Amino acid sequence: MKVQCLKGFRDYLPEEMLQKNRMVRAVQQVFECHGYPPLMTPALEYSEILLGKYGVEGEMLLYRFRDNGDRDVALRYDLTVPLARVLAEHGEITMPFRRYQIAPVWRAEKPARGRFREFMQCDVDLVGADTAAADAEMLVIGSAVMKELGISGYRIRINHRGILAALCRLAGLTSAGEVEFLRLLDKLDKIGADAFRDQVGQISGIDEAGVESVLKIVMANPGDSRQILAGLEDALGSDPEAVSSIERMSEVLDLVEASGVSEQCHIDPSIARGLSYYTGLVYETFLDSLPGFGSVMSGGRYDGLVGLLAGKDLPAIGISLGLDRLFSAMKELNLLENRSQPADVLVVQFSQALAPASFAAAARLRTAGIATVVYPRDAKLKKQFQFAQKAEIPFVVVIGEDEQSRGTLQLREMDKGSQQEISIDEAIRIIGVELPEGNNQ
RNA sequence: GUGGGUGUAGCUCAGUUGGUUAGAGCGCCGGCUUGUGGUGCCGGAGGCCGAGGGUUCGAGCCCCUCUACCCACCCCA
Structure with a gap:
């Protein structure tokens, strides 16, 4: 066949x-x-x-x-x-x-x-x-x-x-x-x-x-x-x-x-x-x-x-x-926007133990109308960032032990290379402001 | 449907007048130690050479058939 x-x-x-x-x-x-x-x-x-x-x-x-x-x-x-x-x-x-x-x-x-x-x-x-x-x-x-x-x-x-x-x-x-x-x-x-x-x-x-x-x-x-x-x-x-x-x-x-x-x-x-x-x-x-x-x-x-x-x-x-x-x-004619997938945010999985923290953050983001994916394994951060970059996901959220204990998260803006430790509410606000109109799939 | 062209790795392609284990670039996977992408370096996987038949001591390379794709004609969205 x-x-x-x-x-x-x-x-x-x-x-x-x-x-x-x-x-x-x-x-x-x-x-x-x-x-x-x-x-x-x-x-x-x-x-x-x-x-x-x-x-x-x-x-x-x-x-x-x-x-x-x-x-x-x-x-x-x-x-x-x-x-x-x-x-x-x-x-x-x-x-x-x-x-x-x-x-x-x-x-x-x-x-x-x-x-x-x-x-x-x-x-x-x-x-x-x-x-x-x-x-x-x-x-x-x-x-x-x-x-x-x-x-x-x-x-x-x-x-x-x-x-x-x-x-x-x-x-x-x-x-x-x-x-x-x-x-x-x-x-x-x-x-x-x-x-x-x-x-x-x-x-x-x-x-x-x-x-x-x-x-x-x-x-x-x-x-x-x-x-x-x-x-x-x-x-x-x-x-x-x-x-x-x-x-x-x-x-x-x-x-x-x-x-x-x-x-x-x-x-x-x-x-x-x-x-x-x-x-x-x-x-x-x-x-x-x-x-x-x-x-x-x-x-x-x-x-x-x-x-x-x-x-x-x-x-x-x-x-x-x-x-x-x-x-x-x-x-x-190269008139089509290239974007391999619809998520605007990748939440990394820092470790298997911290997976619930990632899932909780992802749920909050999605409730706010932000398309979000969680990395499906606790791979090296390098690998997870590479994925975000290749998939053209504009934001990456990292929640490690430190962030979890402080009740914060790291929000990284991929094309600027900037990163800040903030609360999830602040992250939702920033992502909402930064995302171009109609970027949500 | 008719005529012409092309099928070699996931992609783009090399492959000398037929001659040993078929190559490159890109991509992919892994590594360059322990919480962070783009560049760099090292390593790796991956091909019944579109399918079937034939010629030959020997075929990715020549011949035939089929099939897929591309171009033109035709028609259309």
């Missing part, structure tokens, strides 16, 4: 888990700060719930099997379709409905850098409002999450399905070649205009003059979202769907600007999205320093999805942060 973790899956060792938990807490805090309560759904769904929602490529990536009761089940592929199922199943839910969910999803893809078969998604969705306010709220939350995570070098690229549909029409396409056309459009900045012309030219029914018009629109890069919208208006002004999409994006920009987060939000008509359920605004987020990592946070409006399960449509929009991918990116 070869002992190894399943391909595409990964272990998070304690130090990494500490870092990942910090990210989860930050995301959760931002979501709740925007008025979103949590939702939890099972990892498994009936296959028929998930089938027909992700397009043919997505469907092939489902982990699907028969359970012990011979039910046809699948691991959830995202958090959006399970949300739609909940909405369809629970008629008592009132609109507008907000929820967030931070949970793993599974896709049987070929693993690569920043891409796993099991990964944590952080989703917020707002159901029941097809408005610019709802659209903008997603971008506001997305920006807030990135800020809270300490990431500044990124851009959210925003488009609208209506623009994409209009571009397809401009290129002479009906529904037939659309998927292929949009895929190439999405790759345009990677492959370049010539390769685009070349490959798009193979789609049957394509209009070459139309393709040039599309290129002109998409390649025009004024750098400013308002100017891009103006350009789209000029070029697609005769297409009613495009006009209303442009108007919507313009309203969204108003609100994003009013929220003070327009810096990283950019209209980009070349952004397409793979999942087939999107109907309106769509967006993807790329890190400036790691563009090859792919999108770390994306989503869009999906006004038709709930209807597939509920029988009647409900407008909805959401955004999803790929936490594991972002974790990998931040690790590569």
